[in-house]
Amino acid sequence: MTSPLPRCAPEVVLYDYWRSTASYRLRIALNLAGIAYHVVPVDLVAGDHGVTPHLARNPQGMVPVLEIDGLRLTQSMAILDYLEDMGHLALRPADPAERARMRAVVQAVACDIHPVCNLRVLSRAVQISGQEDTRAEWSRHFIRSGLEAVEQMLDETGPFAMGAKVSQADVVLIPQLYNAARWGVPTEDLPRLTRVAAACAPLPAFQAARPEAVRPAPAN
Numbered sequence: 100m101t102s103p104l105p106r107c108a109p110e111v112v113l114y115d116y117w118r119s120t121a122s123y124r125l126r127i128a129l130n131l132a133g134i135a136y137h138v139v140p141v142d143l144v145a146g147d148h149g150v151t152p153h154l155a156r157n158p159q160g161m162v163p164v165l166e167i168d169g170l171r172l173t174q175s176m177a178i179l180d181y182l183e184d185m186g187h188l189a190l191r192p193a194d195p196a197e198r199a200r201m202r203a204v205v206q207a208v209a210c211d212i213h214p215v216c217n218l219r220v221l222s223r224a225v226q227i228s229g230q231e232d233t234r235a236e237w238s239r240h241f242i243r244s245g246l247e248a249v250e251q252m253l254d255e256t257g258p259f260a261m262g263a264k265v266s267q268a269d270v271v272l273i274p275q276l277y278n279a280a281r282w283g284v285p286t287e288d289l290p291r292l293t294r295v296a297a298a299c300a301p302l303p304a305f306q307a308a309r310p311e312a313v314r315p316a317p318a319n
């Protein structure tokens with residue numbers, strides 16, 4: 100009698116771009132969950148997100164997209180909640196008031212800072228103004244003012260964004276801080292954000308998700 104084939108879990112596939120902060124959120128989350136995944140790069144600079152086959156994966160033409168459990172999911176925060184609802188993660192405080200406080204931080208980043216500094220928004224701003232400088236000035240303005248407000252929303256003692264435990268707030272803040280540094284936005288004078296960055300930096304799940312750690316090797 101032949102032995103049955105081993106039952107393999109279907110592969111988890113992350114369509115991402117190494118510098119994409121929304122993709123960075125999912126890399127951290129999947130690492131925290133201990134879920135192995137295969138990365139398919141979608142080159143935003145080359146415009147691969149706006150054409151087939153990526154548009155067929157996500158009609159919004161954005162990364163990340165995650166294939167998991169036979170599903171194809173878009174929107175990083177919806178995916179974080181899916182991983183949580185499936186029992187892979189516990190990054191949302193149980194207490195409703197604490198959870199609302201955390202969601203306020205998450206949404207300040209994911210709904211208010213990040214979208215206005217997205218590639219398509221910056222490209223349009225440059226197109227309308229006719230000034231390439233607009234890209235950096237616009238980004239710096241919205242990232243700095245947004246982070247100044249977020250600073251005041253964070254837990255006073257930490258060390259993580261909402262207190263003693265890593266939460267979804269840390270998962271969105273670390274990529275946003277990376278993006279701030281990329282645009283030359285100073286954040287060292289924001290002590291709570293600086294503390295969050297220091298607390299998350301040594302954690303292996305955050306380390307392995309860094310853009311520098313996942314950047315594809317240049318093609319020869």
Ligand SMILES: N[C@@H](CCC(=O)N[C@@H](CS)C(=O)NCC(=O)O)C(=O)O
Nearest residue numbers: 119120121161162174175217218219
């Ligand atoms: N709300 C979406 C945002 C996704 C998003 O903005 N992704 C960016 C990269 S960080 C993107 O694909 N940008 C392409 C563009 O702006 O055309 C999510 O959280 O997944």
